[in-house]
Amino acid sequence: xxxxxxxxxxxxxxxxxxxxxxxxxxxxxxxxxxxxxxxxxxxxxxxxxxxxxxxxxxxxxxxxxxxxxxxxxxxxxxxxxxxxxxxxxxxxxxxxxxxxxxxxxxxxxxxxxxxxxxxxxxxxxxxxxxxxxxxxxxxxxxxxxxxxxxxxxxxxxxxxxxxxxxxxxxxxxxxxxxxxxxxxxxxxxxxxxxxxxxxxxxxxxxxxxxxxxxxxxxxxxxxxxxxxxxxxxxxxxxxxxxxxxxxxxxxxxxxxxxxxxxxxxxxxxxxxxxxxxxxxxxxxxxxxxxxx
Amino acid sequence: xxxxxxxxxxxxxxxxxxxxxxxxxxxxxxxxxxxxxxxxxxxxxxxxxxxxxxxxxxxxxxxxxxxxxxxxxxxxxxxxxxxxxxxxxxxxxxxxxxxxxxxxxxxxxxxxxxxxxxxxxxxxxxxxxxxxxxxxxxxxxxxxxxxxxxxxxxxxxxxxxxxxxxxxxxxxxxxxxxxxxxxxxxxxxxxxxxxxxxxxxxxxxxxxxxxxxxxxxxxxxxxxxxxxxxxxxxxxxxxxxxxxxxxxxxxxxxxxxxxxxxxxxxxxxxxxxxxxxxxxxxxxxxxxxxxxxxxxxxxxxxxxxxxxxxxxxxxxxxxxxxxxxxxxxxxxxxxxxxxxxxxxxxxxxxxxxxxxxxxxxxxxxxxxxxxxxxxxxxxxxxxxxxxx
Numbered sequence: 001x002x003x004x005x006x007x008x009x010x011x012x013x014x015x016x017x018x019x020x021x022x023x024x025x026x027x028x029x030x031x032x033x034x035x036x037x038x039x040x041x042x043x044x045x046x047x048x049x050x051x052x053x054x055x056x057x058x059x060x061x062x063x064x065x066x067x068x069x070x071x072x073x074x075x076x077x078x079x080x081x082x083x084x085x086x087x088x089x090x091x092x093x094x095x096x097x098x099x100x101x102x103x104x105x106x107x108x109x110x111x112x113x114x115x116x117x118x119x120x121x122x123x124x125x126x127x128x129x130x131x132x133x134x135x136x137x138x139x140x141x142x143x144x145x146x147x148x149x150x151x152x153x154x155x156x157x158x159x160x161x162x163x164x165x166x167x168x169x170x171x172x173x174x175x176x177x178x179x180x181x182x183x184x185x186x187x188x189x190x191x192x193x194x195x196x197x198x199x200x201x202x203x204x205x206x207x208x209x210x211x212x213x214x215x216x217x218x219x220x221x222x223x224x225x226x227x228x229x230x231x232x233x234x235x236x237x238x239x240x241x242x243x244x245x246x247x248x249x250x251x252x253x254x255x256x257x258x259x260x261x262x263x264x265x266x267x268x269x270x271x272x273x274x275x276x277x278x279x280x281x282x283x284x285x286x287x288x289x290x291x292x
Numbered sequence: 293x294x295x296x297x298x299x300x301x302x303x304x305x306x307x308x309x310x311x312x313x314x315x316x317x318x319x320x321x322x323x324x325x326x327x328x329x330x331x332x333x334x335x336x337x338x339x340x341x342x343x344x345x346x347x348x349x350x351x352x353x354x355x356x357x358x359x360x361x362x363x364x365x366x367x368x369x370x371x372x373x374x375x376x377x378x379x380x381x382x383x384x385x386x387x388x389x390x391x392x393x394x395x396x397x398x399x400x401x402x403x404x405x406x407x408x409x410x411x412x413x414x415x416x417x418x419x420x421x422x423x424x425x426x427x428x429x430x431x432x433x434x435x436x437x438x439x440x441x442x443x444x445x446x447x448x449x450x451x452x453x454x455x456x457x458x459x460x461x462x463x464x465x466x467x468x469x470x471x472x473x474x475x476x477x478x479x480x481x482x483x484x485x486x487x488x489x490x491x492x493x494x495x496x497x498x499x500x501x502x503x504x505x506x507x508x509x510x511x512x513x514x515x516x517x518x519x520x521x522x523x524x525x526x527x528x529x530x531x532x533x534x535x536x537x538x539x540x541x542x543x544x545x546x547x548x549x550x551x552x553x554x555x556x557x558x559x560x561x562x563x564x565x566x567x568x569x570x571x572x573x574x575x576x577x578x579x580x581x582x583x584x585x586x587x588x589x590x591x592x593x594x595x596x597x598x599x600x601x602x603x604x605x606x607x608x609x610x611x612x613x614x615x616x617x618x619x620x621x622x623x624x625x626x627x628x629x630x631x632x633x634x635x636x637x638x639x640x641x642x643x644x645x646x647x648x649x650x651x652x653x654x655x656x657x658x659x660x661x662x663x664x665x666x667x668x669x670x671x672x673x674x675x676x677x678x679x680x
Contacts (some may be wrong), residue, residue, distance in 0.1 A: 004328070004335060024328065024338035028312060031327045032320065039348060069464020081477035085491075087320075101485075137535065139465075177350070177536060181312060184346035191348045236590055250491065257558075 001030060004226045007056075009073050016052035017195070017202045023178065025190040026053065035148050035169035037133075043240010050112070050129040050246040057168060064114035066136035067108030072143050075154055078111045105157040115147055118167040125165030133183075134173040143178050148186040195241060198222040203241060208248040218259050225288060226271070226281075234280050239271040246270050261285040298451070299325075302361050303344070309357060310383070312349045317343060336362070345420070360460035395411055406578045432664045435637045437518045446665060450525040452558055453667055458534055459599060459675050504599050505536035510549075511604035512541045512569055513576035516532030518570075519634045519662070523603055524565060526652060526667055528558050540591070542581035542604070543571035548589070578604060579646060581613030588623050598626040599674075602655065606649025619654040629655045630677070632670070636660035 001007055008023045009029075018026070026049070029036035036048040054061040063134045064075055084104045112120065119130035130144070139231060147153055150162040171187060173218070195203065201220035202213060211219070225231055227238050238245075247270045256263060265282040272278050303318045321343045328335040337358050345354050347441065387578045431447055437524045439447055476495040495592070508527055512520050529539055539549040553566040566572060600622065608615060623629050631651055635641050643652035652658065657677050662667040 020334065021338040021341070024335055025342035027322050028327060028339055028342050032323055033322070034344075037346070067464075071465060079478070079481075081481050084481060088481075088484065178347075181346075185312075185314075185317075187346070188342045188348040190342055191345075191351060233587065236587060 002026070003027075010056045011049075011052050013051040014055045015206055016230055017199050017206065018049070019199055020197070022049070022190060022192065025188055028167065029170075029188050030057075033166050033189070035171060035187045036172045039173045039175050039185040039189070040160065041194070041240065042174050042236065043242050044192045044194055045241050046192055047129065047131060048241075049171070050127065050170045051129075053168070054127045054169070054279050055218065057124070057127060057143055059124055059168065060121055062114050062118045062121070062126045062167075063129045063131060065131050066133050067138070068135055068137060070136045070140050074113060075140070076113050076115045076142060077155060077209075078113065079105075080109045080111050089213075094213045107158065107269060110155075110158070115153060115272070116161065118169075119147075119153065119161055119163045121164065121167065125163070125167045126167045128167045128169045130169065130171045132174060133171045134176045134179060137179060141183050145182055145186065148183065166190060180275060192286065194227050194238065197221065199223065199245060200241070204244060204248050207245045208252060210258055211248050215251060215257060215259070218249065219251070222259060222264070224286065227257050231284075231288065234284070235272065235276050235277045237272065237277060243271050259289065298361070300338075300357040301626070305357050305361065306344060306354065309353045311345065311347075311353060311492065312510060313344050315428070333362075335588045335672065369379050378402065413674030434664075435662050436522055437637075437662075439568045444518075448522050449526050451522055451667055452529040454526065454530060454664075456583075458503045458531060459500040460503050463502030465500045465502070466497035468495050468527070470496060472496035472498045501633055502531050503535045504597055504627070506531055506534040506538070507598050507600040508537065508539040508553075509600065509602045510539070510541050511576055511578070511602075511603075512547075512572050512574075514545045515576075515605055515607045516603075516634070517573045519603075519605075521562065523632070523661060525558050525562060527601075528561050530667075530670075536598075540581075540585060540589075541565070541572075542576065542578055543569065543574050544573060544577055545580045545582075546588070547571075562631075574605070575658075576608055577610035578608045579610040579612075579616075579618050582613065582618035582622055586625070587596045590625065596625075596627055599660070600626045600629045600630055602651070603630065603632045603661065604651070605633060606643060606645055608649050610646070612650050616650045617652065619650065623654060628657075628677070631655040631658045632661040633658050634660070634662040636666075637662035 001010070004020065004027045005025050007027050008018055008020070008213050010022070011018050020115060025036060028034075035167075038049065040046055050063075051061065087104055087109075091103065095103075100234075110116075114128065118126045133141070133144075151166050152160050154160050189255065192202075197220045199215055200223055204216045204219055205213075208216070223239065226235070232238065242292075247259065247267060250267055250270050251263070254263065264285040268281040268285075269276045272281055299318055299321055303313045303315075303321075306313045324339045324343045325336065328339045330336060340358065341351065341354055344541050345351055376559055431443060431450075434443070434447075436444070436447065442505050463554060466474070466476075467471070468479045474497040477498045479495040480493075483493065483495070502653070508531070510520060510524060510527075527539075538548070538551060539553045541547040541549050548567045549568065553567060554560045555564060620631070633641075633643075635643075635648075637660070643649055643658075659670060659673055662671065
């Protein structure tokens with residue numbers, strides 16, 4: 001990977017349409033070997049980027065889905081206590097206590113969780129996706145600092161585990177809360193917006209090739225209007241890229257060559273998932289489709 | 293190296309505009325510039341943004357400063373010139389530029405933030421001495437609206453010192469204990485090791501108690517003026533341990549005070565809050581303000597456990613239907629909705645005003661907050677209400 005243009009082409013070949021700003025951030029994260037923090041509304045393609053990037057880099061994807069109350073033993077490592085206990089019982093009387101102790105704390109009794117797996121993946125290394133890091137709580141962010149800053153973790157019984165090959169690390173956040181500055185300082189940052197019309201059209205073309213060109217264009221246009229200044233205020237949530245693709249597929253399945261107010265109202269539930277939003281769209285279907 | 297100088301200056305300007313940029317970031321930015329094609333201005337901007345910005349809200353300021361610092365081509369011989377000197381001369385041309393960016397550029401006239409009013413602290417022991425025990429007992433029950441300036445100041449200090457345990461519930465994290473569904477293996481193993489491998493007791497993982505996330509919605513309209521400042525001071529101190537605390541002021545519009553509430557010092561919080569609220573002591577339109585909250589900040593109301601404290605007297609000038617719909621929406625997104633109502637100072641208070649009727653129908657409970665005593669009992673009441 002020698003330039004931003006190469007990266008854009010490689011991602012496109014894997015079915016992902018990045019804008020140039022995103023490609024620049026990813027390119028720098030790879031070159032400077034820094035974790036990349038992607039923030040943005042749900043459905044703008046944060047997780048998809050990580051998946052596409054694993055294919056481009058031909059690395060193994062290791063995913064850590066965060067949730068409230070996540071602890072070290074679920075993210076980093078845990079000792080296999082049952083096996084250790086069995087070993088202790090079996091060795092009792094047959095070996096010196098010192099020896100038993102040494103044997104019990106061996107890497108083979110270590111259950112590796114995603115962070116440790118990522119560090120111990122041999123060349124070319126892994127791609128670690130720490131997904132929805134804003135769902136975890138603040139103490140969990142503190143666990144991450146050593147990993148994000150040094151690509152290493154400390155295990156009291158074994159010492160420091162260094163990365164065999166530096167994992168490419170991507171964090172995503174839906175920004176339900178602000179992350180701690182200490183985390184942000186260790187990462188490059190990219191705010192992901194909803195795609196503009198051209199990019200959305202490219203995505204629809206790539207993901208739903210069965211859709212006619214006219215239909216794809218209309219889909220991209222409707223989505224751009226719904227998220228645009230004129231309509232955005234009317235809705236509580238905005239449809240993401242996944243919804244766009246799903247909706248296009250539905251229109252194809254219905255045998256549609258174009259969108260009329262009736263079909264827009266009928267398929268509103270594919271774009272919006274809140275009852276009020278669906279009602280709003282159903283009622284305003286005709287004016288949404290009117291040329292500006 | 294001119295680029296290094298420019299980056300340093302650029303970094304300083306960003307810092308002045310409140311974007312957290314330290315020297316390690318600048319060093320990283322320099323490394324980043326090695327990797328991009330300088331003839332592509334957009335790439336340079338994108339690269340610096342990825343390294344120097346770490347918050348969505350800082351992006352606009354970044355772009356504004358970038359545009360002014362690294363100007364478009366003026367000399368055909370250069371791809372684009374690095375001209376930091378031109379930044380000041382252009383100061384007034386683009387009036388819609390973010391105020392933060394303009395402030396940062398006009399650093400020469402920037403004043404340091406006003407120091408906290410130090411004379412207040414000198415006066416404090418004197419104030420305290422003015423109040424005898426019987427006066428304190430009187431102030432304990434006095435409505436905040438009836439206090440004179442001295443009393444108000446003193447009561448505000450007392451309100452800050454009210455210690456309260458915020459409502460908690462069992463969290464997802466665990467600690468070792470005697471009850472629980474899961475075994476605490478590390479401890480079991482340690483104990484077994486001590487007893488030559490014999491397991492005589494099974495320690496369990498007990499769920500830790502964690503404070504519930506809080507959402508504070510504070511009415512800052514004229515009718516609430518006497519209560520707002522005091523209640524903000526009280527809530528700032530009393531809800532300090534909340535795991536998560538989002539705060540909004542509601543007047544004719546909505547103001548996000550969460551960052552102001554992050555200041556540890558209550559005086560600084562109050563200064564920052566009054567600087568941010570554009571419509572302090574104006575009118576109230578609770579309905580539209582709540583709608584703004586749901587639309588613009590809906591993502592922050594994730595937890596169905598969130599306890600929402602709505603601080604208002606219910607004297608709303610907006611349409612009741614709008615308020616009703618907004619409250620219903622709010623209830624769907626949060627756990628409990630509690631109304632802290634200073635109007636409960638009147639013994640036989642009935643929520644009869646149009647807005648108050650709607651509020652009364654929608655909220656889970658209504659609690660008084662008009663004197664020191666009611667604030668003291670608030671924390672206990674909260675705990676009791678939330679355990680039902």
